[in-house]
Amino acid sequence: MKRLSLLLLVALAIALPLSLLAGRVWIAPWAEPVPHATTILMELRLPRGFLAVVIGAGLGGAGAAMQGYLRNPLADPGLFGIAPGAALGAVMALFLGLAAIPFVLPAFALIGAGGAMALLALIAGRTGGIALFTLAGLMIASLAGTLTSLAISLSPNPFATSEIVTWLMGALTDRSWTDLWIAAPLTLAGLVVLWFTGPSLDALTLGEQAAVSLGVEAKRLQWWIVLGIGLVIGAGVAAAGIIGFVGLMVPHLVRPFTDRRPSSLIVPSALAGGLLVLVADTVCRVLPMASELRLGIALSLLGAPFFLALLLRLRRELA
Amino acid sequence: MLSARDLVVKRSGRTVVESASLVLEPGVLTAICGPNGAGKSSLLAALAGLLPIASGEVALGDRQVAAIPAREKARMIGFLPQQADVAWDISVETLVALGRLPWRSVPGRPARASREADSKAVASAMAAMELEALAHRPVSQLSGGEKARAAMGRVLAGEPDWILADEPLANLDLSHQQALSASLKREAGKGRGVVVVMHDLAAAMNHAERVIVIENGHIVADGAPEQALSREVIEAVWQVPCRWLGKAGARALAMGPADAET
Numbered sequence: 150m151k152r153l154s155l156l157l158l159v160a161l162a163i164a165l166p167l168s169l170l171a172g173r174v175w176i177a178p179w180a181e182p183v184p185h186a187t188t189i190l191m192e193l194r195l196p197r198g199f200l201a202v203v204i205g206a207g208l209g210g211a212g213a214a215m216q217g218y219l220r221n222p223l224a225d226p227g228l229f230g231i232a233p234g235a236a237l238g239a240v241m242a243l244f245l246g247l248a249a250i251p252f253v254l255p256a257f258a259l260i261g262a263g264g265a266m267a268l269l270a271l272i273a274g275r276t277g278g279i280a281l282f283t284l285a286g287l288m289i290a291s292l293a294g295t296l297t298s299l300a301i302s303l304s305p306n307p308f309a310t311s312e313i314v315t316w317l318m319g320a321l322t323d324r325s326w327t328d329l330w331i332a333a334p335l336t337l338a339g340l341v342v343l344w345f346t347g348p349s350l351d352a353l354t355l356g357e358q359a360a361v362s363l364g365v366e367a368k369r370l371q372w373w374i375v376l377g378i379g380l381v382i383g384a385g386v387a388a389a390g391i392i393g394f395v396g397l398m399v400p401h402l403v404r405p406f407t408d409r410r411p412s413s414l415i416v417p418s419a420l421a422g423g424l425l426v427l428v429a430d431t432v433c434r435v436l437p438m439a440s441e442l443r444l445g446i447a448l449s450l451l452g453a454p455f456f457l458a459l460l461l462r463l464r465r466e467l468a
Numbered sequence: 469m470l471s472a473r474d475l476v477v478k479r480s481g482r483t484v485v486e487s488a489s490l491v492l493e494p495g496v497l498t499a500i501c502g503p504n505g506a507g508k509s510s511l512l513a514a515l516a517g518l519l520p521i522a523s524g525e526v527a528l529g530d531r532q533v534a535a536i537p538a539r540e541k542a543r544m545i546g547f548l549p550q551q552a553d554v555a556w557d558i559s560v561e562t563l564v565a566l567g568r569l570p571w572r573s574v575p576g577r578p579a580r581a582s583r584e585a586d587s588k589a590v591a592s593a594m595a596a597m598e599l600e601a602l603a604h605r606p607v608s609q610l611s612g613g614e615k616a617r618a619a620m621g622r623v624l625a626g627e628p629d630w631i632l633a634d635e636p637l638a639n640l641d642l643s644h645q646q647a648l649s650a651s652l653k654r655e656a657g658k659g660r661g662v663v664v665v666m667h668d669l670a671a672a673m674n675h676a677e678r679v680i681v682i683e684n685g686h687i688v689a690d691g692a693p694e695q696a697l698s699r700e701v702i703e704a705v706w707q708v709p710c711r712w713l714g715k716a717g718a719r720a721l722a723m724g725p726a727d728a729e730t
Binding site for chain 1: 518538539545548558559569622
């Protein structure tokens with residue numbers, strides 16, 4: 150398991166510099182010099198590459214923790230309604246025409262995530278039970294989705310509409326160091342929180358009652374999970390919009406290489422998530438299309454068949 | 469000493485245990501018996517401090533169980549729920565090692581001394597449940613009986629003072645039922661308190677040293693198996709006419725009225 154993390158780390162260390170070379174213009178030491186190469190590398194591709202790794206790491210780690218907490222391989226960090234909540238916040242910033250002011254859009258997204266977390270805690274956080282918690286999350290997700298649709302339909306002008314719709318697709322285009330400085334510390338803090346829940350998630354493998362008998366404090370665990378997922382997903386949505394399926398896919402890809410305990414899945418999932426999003430974003434950048442393929446769309450195109458295959462396999466195993 | 473005084477447990481508003489008082493001694497294998505829905509599992513879970521108590525109290529020594537911090541309680545009371553439901557396809561060894569979780573203070577790699585204690589406890593639990601050959605087998609590939617043994621191994625690995633198990637003998641074939649009963653008795657012999665919900669009255673009769681019979685949340689009989697599971701008690705509680713056959717320690721329950729003897 151340690152070896153797996155190391156392997157993924159090495160892969161990341163190789164992939165990140167390579168990804169910097171790729172794009173609309175190729176920059177390579179052996180190729181013809183490109184004008185403004187330093188600016189392209191330092192101001193566009195480097196922050197974008199780091200951001201891809203950070204967002205992917207957050208989604209992968211959060212996915213592993215979510216699946217462990219819900220004891221369900223089909224769980225995704227989006228389930229709790231935190232991602233739709235953050236998206237609603239960001240959409241409000243666009244709706245009100247405030248998005249051009251620095252920090253306002255990510256701040257709104259984080260407020261949206263915080264609102265969803267508070268609502269979640271208010272509705273379900275009393276008992277520590279997982280079923281009610283999940284239902285509350287689904288309710289919040291659908292409420293946030295509806296309000297987002299409402300904002301789109303009421304948007305003051307077509308420009309705002311298109312801005313909102315494009316933003317919702319999730320992308321890393323034109324992100325700057327500022328976005329990275331917002332997303333990285335929050336994501337890291339969230340991942341640390343989730344890492345600390347590892348042993349409790351392991352105990353949950355045996356069911357809620359057995360976990361409590363092993364010393365897990367259900368209510369406290371729920372708080373930590375909400376906090377960890379909220380930080381990671383809030384930061385991710387604030388910086389890149391909604392990027393689906395990574396949190397679902399990555400833990401599955403990683404699980405067979407571990408001892409399958411949730412705790413041994415969180416770190417490798419974070420690393421593999423970073424790698425996946427970095428590679429996917431780089432591919433999006435070099436695909437010969439009129440306008441760049443949105444990362445969120447690309448990953449969903451990849452994720453939907455994956456999800457289907459997973460469902461079919463689970464069905465076969467249950468049969 | 470694990471004791472309950474005037475214990476009342478409610479589940480979604482319904483009273484499932486009604487003013488139960490009992491004192492359990494360590495070193496004794498105690499069976500809790502009763503018909504379906506009598507409150508056996510609720511009584512056991514309340515004794516383990518896993519269910520909120522409506523009134524009365526549960527105490528471990530002179531401490532209220534509800535007031536003992538979760539992790540400390542987990543080290544003292546090992547609990548085996550009825551369903552051995554494992555969410556991930558972990559190996560038997562990994563499953564048994566989960567029993568060591570109450571002894572871990574932080575995630576990550578534990579200190580060497582505690583690592584050694586962990587692996588010793590896991591190894592001896594695996595040996596007690598005869599799981600060594602299955603160590604690397606994923607739980608999805610275990611038979612019902614192997615799963616039950618692995619689940620019990622997980623409890624033993626925690627080295628608790630008290631073992632509270634909800635129907636550990638269900639799903640086991642005759643020889644493993646015998647073996648698990650023997651190892652529970654052995655654990656009791658080491659000075660642990662062992663409290664087991666049993667459905668099979670003959671198993672309780674033959675293996676337990678004390679039997680508590682519960683009906684509709686009330687304790688209706690408590691004592692040595694021969695008394696607590698006497699024909700009269702069984703007929704009154706289960707409403708099945710029956711009689712015991714065989715010698716003490718190897719009794720079998722025969723259904724039918726006593727005068728049906730041929």
